Structure formats: C-alpha cells, structure tokens
Amino acid sequence: MKPISRRLFIEETGLGILSTTVLPSVTGSPVEAQVNSPAVSAPRTKITIKVNDVSHHLEVEDRWTLAETLRDHLELTGTKIGCDRGECGACTVLLNEKPIYSCSYLSVWADGQSIQTVEGLAHGDHLDPLQQAFIEHDGPQCGYCTSGQLMSARALLNHNPSPTAKEVRRALSGNICRCSNYNRYVESILAAAKRGQKHA
Ligand code: FES
Ligand code: FES
Structure with missing residues (x-):
C-alpha cells in the first residue's frame, strides 16, 4: 500500500472533490466541471489613482477590489481584510477624504480619485x-x-x-x-x- 503523506492526502482528496464536482447545464443534465480548464482571463482596465499623494498608473483586472490592488499590487498591507464583504471595517481607507470599505469597492471605480491609507498618516518619523x-x-x-x-x-x-x-x-x-x-x-x-x- 502506498504510504500516505500529508501532501499526497491533500493532492488526492482535492482532485477527488474537483473530479466529482458537477455543474447543472442549461438543458437540465449535469455536466462535469473541467478540472484542467485554463484560467479564464478577466478584462483589464488602465486606471490612474493617487495613493497617499503619489500617482500610480495601473492596469487592473476589472474584478479586483481596491483592497486587493492596495495590498497585493502596491504593497500597502496596512489596509487589512477581515470579512471581505463590507461588514467589519478593517479595510477602511479614505476616498476623496471619505471613509469607504475598500474590500467592497472595485479598483476601476477609483480611477482618477485620491486615496489615503494608513501608510499616509505619518509624515516621516512624525506620527499622526x-x-x-x-x-x-x-x-x-x-x-x-x-x-x-x-x-x-x-x-x-x-x-x-x-x-x-x-x-x-x-x-x-x-x-x-x-x-x-x-x-x-x-x-x-x-x-x-x-x-x-x-x-x-
Ligand atoms: S474587510 Fe470587512 S468590511 Fe472590508
Ligand atoms: S480587533 Fe483586536 S484590537 Fe480591534
């Protein structure tokens, strides 16, 4: 019997779950999910945003939230994600000086706007x-x-x-x-x- 390692367990149970996933078709008969289908590329849009007084020209996927863009693409990880669904406020940033939940705001909507994150509060060594x-x-x-x-x-x-x-x-x-x-x-x-x- 093949020895079971943690990695093997995860790989095999993961594949098992994927291979048994079915999606309802429009005709009513189930169709197998395509396990190895290539990743679908999402539409992208060029935007310009000013973050903490610095302008950034970015090409973002239309589905990226502002929190994602700040954290994953501008490395401003001071903005936290708690619930990721507009309930907790951990992701609050200022958009044109008004607080918004950045997890629930698409990056494309921020085109041309000014954003302040927690990284923009201190001035050098001087705390807000x-x-x-x-x-x-x-x-x-x-x-x-x-x-x-x-x-x-x-x-x-x-x-x-x-x-x-x-x-x-x-x-x-x-x-x-x-x-x-x-x-x-x-x-x-x-x-x-x-x-x-x-x-x-
Ligand atoms: S992460 Fe909770 S409101 Fe955005
Ligand atoms: S969640 Fe711990 S200090 Fe607020």
Missing part, C-alpha cells in the same frame, strides 16, 4: 496625532482593526476637529473590534482632538 494617542491610550489590542479605526477617526477629525464622545462612537460605528476595545479607541480619539492636529 491619532496614532500617537492610540499608543498612549492602549487603543490597539490585537491591532487587526486598528488601521480601519484610524482611518475612520481621521475622516471624522478632518471635518470635525472637536467631536463629542457620541460623535466619535457614531463615526466608528462601521468599524468592528473583535477585542472589543471600543472605550480605549474613543478615549484616544478624544485625546487626539484635544491635543490638536499637529504631527507628534
């Missing part, structure tokens, strides 16, 4: 006041949601430099924190607002 306050007030726990929280908070302070706690909570309502560190995030943002908008 929000980043400094997050550190001082223990905002991040695991940190997975933090870049999204920062971007939502930045959008808030850009148009309302002295928010109330209620306004901060409302601005963060689209950013889920699985560590449930909401009170510290609110404290941090209020502290940053009190300190003013100078980079640390």
Whole structure:
C-alpha cells in the first residue's frame, strides 16, 4: 500500500472533490466541471489613482477590489481584510477624504480619485496625532482593526476637529473590534482632538 503523506492526502482528496464536482447545464443534465480548464482571463482596465499623494498608473483586472490592488499590487498591507464583504471595517481607507470599505469597492471605480491609507498618516518619523494617542491610550489590542479605526477617526477629525464622545462612537460605528476595545479607541480619539492636529 502506498504510504500516505500529508501532501499526497491533500493532492488526492482535492482532485477527488474537483473530479466529482458537477455543474447543472442549461438543458437540465449535469455536466462535469473541467478540472484542467485554463484560467479564464478577466478584462483589464488602465486606471490612474493617487495613493497617499503619489500617482500610480495601473492596469487592473476589472474584478479586483481596491483592497486587493492596495495590498497585493502596491504593497500597502496596512489596509487589512477581515470579512471581505463590507461588514467589519478593517479595510477602511479614505476616498476623496471619505471613509469607504475598500474590500467592497472595485479598483476601476477609483480611477482618477485620491486615496489615503494608513501608510499616509505619518509624515516621516512624525506620527499622526491619532496614532500617537492610540499608543498612549492602549487603543490597539490585537491591532487587526486598528488601521480601519484610524482611518475612520481621521475622516471624522478632518471635518470635525472637536467631536463629542457620541460623535466619535457614531463615526466608528462601521468599524468592528473583535477585542472589543471600543472605550480605549474613543478615549484616544478624544485625546487626539484635544491635543490638536499637529504631527507628534
Ligand atoms: S474587510 Fe472590508 S468590511 Fe470587512
Ligand atoms: S484590537 Fe483586536 S480587533 Fe480591534
């Protein structure tokens, strides 16, 4: 009997699953899925986007989300993907200064637009006041949601430099924190607002 290694197990069970996959045909009789069919190439579009004040000319697949383009093609991995379906806010970036879920926004829609990611908050060694306050007030726990929280908070302070706690909570309502560190995030943002908008 052939010895079973982990690799062999995965290869054989994977092929088994694929080879038994059936797709309903339009006539009602099932057709076998084509295991070895060549990858379908998706339409591509040339776009120009400005990210953190730098212009990028890119050719993107029409199906790529903005989060994918930022992370996988511009290496801006500070933007996180949590749910990948517009529910958690981990992927929040600013599009023309407004917070959006980049996992639910196609890259082609961003053509000609200006995007700010968490990488664009600090100026050289000088942290954004929000980043400094997050550190001082223990905002991040695991940190997975933090870049999204920062971007939502930045959008808030850009148009309302002295928010109330209620306004901060409302601005963060689209950013889920699985560590449930909401009170510290609110404290941090209020502290940053009190300190003013100078980079640390
Ligand atoms: S990863 Fe985009 S909303 Fe959760
Ligand atoms: S700090 Fe862990 S998810 Fe928010």
